[in-house]
Amino acid sequence: MFTIFRFAIGSLFLISSLGKLLSPYQNFLYVIQAYQLLPSGFEVLTAQVFPWIEFLVGAFVFLGLWTPWALRGAIVLFGIFVFVVGQALLRGLPLENCGCFGEWIHLKPQIVIVMDSLSLVLTFLSLRNYTRAKRFSLDAYFDPK
């Protein structure tokens, strides 16, 4: 069960990051600007760097490499998503689409905040049950105990 959670969490990050990485960074920059949270200088940097962080965290969670650290990274990322989308909803920002998956998948912020909160809980549970989440992982290959 926790192994499936791990694959699901990893896949989620891989899909969402690839949607952004394979598109010009300006498209994700536009999404970031819509949340009206960061200063201009940080917006560009975030648009260029953040998808790579998502991608590496997703890949490491999926492959089960340095799994506890990768899952902690995933918890931080989900926490950021919940905060960013939550503040946008509270402020009533006119967002038609969360922009979380690039242009591959369109989801309303109300749906995304529920999805991210659930994922946050699943990731936390996977971390708590690391020994079970580590089946079929590279960690299990390197540290079989």
Next chain:
Amino acid sequence: MNKLQTSLVIILVLAGAVVGAKFYFAPKKAVINLQMARAKGNPNARVKIVEFIDFQCPACAFGVGYLKTFFDQHPNDLYIQVRYFPLTNMHHHAMISALYSECAARQGKFWALDDQMIPQQQQWAQLISPEPVFQAMASQVGMNIDQLNTCLASDDARKVINDEKSLGQSMGITSTPTYFINGKMVVGTKSLQDELKAYFP
């Protein structure tokens, strides 16, 4: 190979694969067509802007308003060209508004109709059918209504719009408004303002 070495190899391989895919799927560059009816300004201007818009998109209306004011302040330094990118999955009137614009362009009335259509976007966007409003606007700007109706009924205008949307997609456009300023892609009015500041400090 130990765990650390394996991690480094995995990072390098994955990053290389993404960079390779980005290179392989690299978007096309914007090309300025100086013969286009949907253009205004000085064709030799130092700043050439191609804007891809959806006439029903509120952010596009804001961008068009901003660019109009900016153009009025720098008429000789700008060349602006409009391309269609109707977001038909999000906006019900995206295609019909683009069709009226294309038919207006064929009568040399694109900008006149644009000046009517964009400021009133919030009103016609609410309607079940905005066509009576568009017809009234067309009459007001002096368009030939028979020619307009023939144009609206033809597949040709729709094809132009769909072809431009496909072109936009091949250039990496996913949302509107997207601008190409001297070939550099910027998305949204905030980025447009930032980019123009570099040319007009």
